[in-house]
Amino acid sequence: MAEEKKLDWITPQFDPRFPNPNQTVHCFQSYVDYHKCINIKGDEFAPCKVFLRTFTSLCPNGWVAKWDEQREQGIFPVKLEAATPKEE
């Protein structure tokens, strides 16, 4: 093969917030966190990639596609914009 193909092999590790066999929330929370993260810090901010890898490894691609579509249409059930600090 002429062109060199580069493969990353990273898997999300145990997260004490989600110790159960039910990983649905782990997947969803990582998706939300990732988009909140890049909304605040921008696409290239490296620490956001952790969330990206977590949700790509855990979520079925079909779910991610559906959520992406919802985000584009603005009907995603969670606010992903950078939260403005509340004035007390």
Next chain:
Amino acid sequence: MEGIIELHDNIMFYILLIVVLVCWMISSAVVNFNEYNNHFSMKYLNHGMVLEIVWTIFPCLILLMIASPSFILLYLNDEVVLPAMTVKAIGYQWYWSYELSDFLNTTTNQTIEFDSYLLNDEMLELGQMRWLDVDTWLYVPTNTHIRFIITSMDVIHDFAVPSLGIKIDANPGRLNMTSVIINRNGVFYGMCSELCGVGHSMMPIKIESVNVEDFLSNIMEY
């Protein structure tokens, strides 16, 4: 899987003990106390405090001794600590689809996903298992901690591979997690184990475990 076999052996010890004890008690009662040969009358034997305590406490202890390794195994199975790779198995009517999204091709930004369909009788080659072989099957590395994420996209399926000791429901809208370490190379077959429609019998699972090096070279070619 080793844990399951060990629990089976463990419990089998108590079962044999109970079977032998009960058989001995029944046979000795039949032999020694029949209508022709009765050693003593039961007329005045109304209470036996010690006997009653013994036959209450003893089964309790036996149940505890069976329950404790069983619970340990149950809760150990729940924990997936330090997995090395994640495989998503997604049930559809009526095939399994696998996604290996750990392997992100950094040039094209694509992950690996494929569907695994049953081979029908005309497509079978000599040596393949009828109704168990699929067109594309799952490759996994040996001696690697693999996390399976099981889910479904339509109805409830069940991802069951008896020789790996896994059987876990695939519910739509829920990701179930289980883990496996395969200790030797080989091909492992399983089937959908939750009645999911007319094609329930036609969605087998085939997993082949290969050395890590072979696995990686395979993945690179994908």
